Amino acid sequence: MLVKLGYLDLSIAWFLLVGVTLLSILMQLDVAKKVLIAALRMVLQLLLVGQILKSVFLLQSTWALAGVILVMTCFAAREIIVRQDYHFLKRSTNLVGPVALAISTLVITFIALRLIIGITPWYRPQYLIPIMGMALGNTMNGIAIALHRFLGQVDQKRGEIMERLALGETPALALLDIRRESINAGIIPMINMMSVAGIVALPGMMTGQILSGTSPVEAVKYQIMIILLVATSIGFGTMMVIHFTSKALFDQRERLCWERLKPRG
């Protein structure tokens, strides 16, 4: 069984962080405030989420579970939007990223719980929330990075796109290089993670299961499933967001409507 941590035990870890922060003040690194605020946020958020999850697990209420899922998805969706340097004048186009995120992660989580793990009911919170959380976090990153790269490149290469259209290329062809580059940027963290998984880095979920006493062989199987599903979700989500955002940049006569895009600020 897992050794329980008391709050006193946690304070030892706190003292270590405060110590290194003091050192940074001595070295005039100007990071102390940022580090402490971020650490405080992390502690409060996690303590809160621990309490919330505990009550959701106890209640076994579908509504409470749906609420948690909704809040998680909304925060991830918001994160995608605020990380962009450009936005569309038409509101609904900005929602392409969040919608791609929601569809991608919900489908993947459902498949994992229903078809692969096969628990009943498939939405058991102890399974649903962690798996959905991992899918959301990673897919959110992938989509945000891909979209950020895509919109930046489109703005920067406006002249090139116009010229390729003038030469009679279709929008799909004129954007091909940019689409490839942005989807690549979105999935590279996942590819890198898969390449070193188990050798350099032990993935967090597997580590957690091993700490709580699960046999490493079983933990590894779960981890493999999660990584494969999350990679699928990232791939599907980035493709979806780039596809529909590309469409939104052209009108029915295949003209580049770059005035639909505005830099933030």
Next chain:
Amino acid sequence: MFQLNQLATEQVGPCQLTLNPGEIVAISGASGIGKSLLLQACADLIPHRGEVRLNGVSAVDFGPSVWRRQVSYLGPTSCWWRYCAGDHFPSPLTPQLHSWFLQVGLKPAILEQVAVTLSSGERQRLALLRLLQQGPTILLLDEPTSFLDSAGKILVEQLVQEYLAADQQRAAIWVTHDLEQLERVGDRALWLADQLTTWSGRGVSC
């Protein structure tokens, strides 16, 4: 055969113009009056009112990319999205492209050159050849010699004239600020202000 019917964008027009086969219509006008926009509207690259017809068929009855291969716009500056200049051309060059290269004073060895190192004059001539190799019927040339010296200008003018002469269907609109060029290449010369009017000869301030 090529017709602009009440063609207008937010900034320019409405313009009325009919190109006859083989003809070059040269257009000049003050900077910022909308000459480029007019040409881009002809190629259906920007939103516009009115209509453009090729041999009686309206642009909207063509697929956009099919139309742009027939009615092709060439801007004064160009982008090169592959690494080398040659990556934008068939390899090896077709005999016709090869002779065009020599005709405008470009050595085929320039194809080995990294695209970002091309001079503006080289880019301008290469961009014209990149367009011509697709065999467009109507050329919409937007200051196509603005980075060339006078000898280079003559070479490009001759190439375009020969290109048009090779097929009876072809014609061109040529936008220029160079009034000598206007008179040299234009079978007709027009002046764009609010609308297209006949160019009344030298002496009009611009």
